[in-house]
Amino acid sequence: MQRIVVLTGAGISQESGLQTFRGPDGLWNNEHIEDICTPEGFRRDPLRVDRFYNNLRAGLTAVQPNAAHLALAGLEQAARDGRWQGHLTIITQNIDDLHERAGSHDVIHMHGELLRLRCTGCGATPAWHGDCFPDTPCPVCHAPTLRPDIVWFGEMPYHMDTITQRLAACDLFVAIGTSGVVYPAAGFVDSVADHADTMLFNLEARSGPSPFDQTILGPATHTVPAWTQALLAQ
Numbered sequence: 001m002q003r004i005v006v007l008t009g010a011g012i013s014q015e016s017g018l019q020t021f022r023g024p025d026g027l028w029n030n031e032h033i034e035d036i037c038t039p040e041g042f043r044r045d046p047l048r049v050d051r052f053y054n055n056l057r058a059g060l061t062a063v064q065p066n067a068a069h070l071a072l073a074g075l076e077q078a079a080r081d082g083r084w085q086g087h088l089t090i091i092t093q094n095i096d097d098l099h100e101r102a103g104s105h106d107v108i109h110m111h112g113e114l115l116r117l118r119c120t121g122c123g124a125t126p127a128w129h130g131d132c133f134p135d136t137p138c139p140v141c142h143a144p145t146l147r148p149d150i151v152w153f154g155e156m157p158y159h160m161d162t163i164t165q166r167l168a169a170c171d172l173f174v175a176i177g178t179s180g181v182v183y184p185a186a187g188f189v190d191s192v193a194d195h196a197d198t199m200l201f202n203l204e205a206r207s208g209p210s211p212f213d214q215t216i217l218g219p220a221t222h223t224v225p226a227w228t229q230a231l232l233a234q
């Protein structure tokens with residue numbers, strides 16, 4: 001039984017039309033991370049932060065999963081119906097819902113999800129598809145204490161216990177479309193190096209020595225389906 005853990009980043013959703021964070025058209029080229037993606041930034045100007053995530057959330061309705069998302073969902077489906085003797089876990093840094101819309105079920109959103117809010121009053125995490133503003137009442141406690149359910153810099157990523165277990169048990173770790181600059185995700189490859197093979201799928205090679213055994217360059221919609229088809233043909 002092959003146990004694969006895939007870590008995805010913004011690059012897997014780029015060909016669906018969602019902006020990445022860094023690179024030529026990156027979201028962080030036009031916004032300061034400390035204003036948008038930190039608890040302090042939210043405290044300083046909650047309306048600005050709410051508007052940023054409202055725009056991203058609205059943008060989801062205009063995009064579809066791409067061949068890379070679908071290839072990973074197909075691999076999970078093949079495991080479910082016995083065409084592949086393996087187990088696939090997707091750990092995603094992405095806050096979009098494209099893995100789920102592609103059909104993946106075992107998806108761990110370590111940085112939270114755009115389509116969910118969190119009430120800092122009662123802790124409720126309601127699914128949310130519309131806009132949220134500083135005075136939007138929590139549907140549970142009715143207080144105006146909702147925030148995006150996104151893990152900001154300086155906050156602990158979600159599901160780290162499960163992530164640690166899955167990484168410890170895998171025999172193949174695959175990173176797709178991530179710049180590898182944000183921890184703890186950027187350190188996953190090092191944490192599995194003693195017991196798993198590692199593969200990096202990216203548009204371009206990273207500078208400096210690579211911690212990955214293998215690097216496959218090219219757009220994810222080409223390289224990821226080719227990889228999963230080869231796996232299923234084995």
Ligand code: APR
Pocket residue numbers: 008009010011012014015020021022023026093094111176177178179180181182201202203204218219220221
């Ligand atoms: N196919 C494959 N890789 C791609 C593609 C593509 N079509 N397009 C872009 N990439 C690669 C880029 O080369 C880059 O290495 O995807 C990566 C995107 O990097 P980032 O924009 O930094 O996104 P990510 O790594 O997910 O960022 C990590 O940073 O700001 C935080 O919380 C945010 O989750 C995010 C985290």
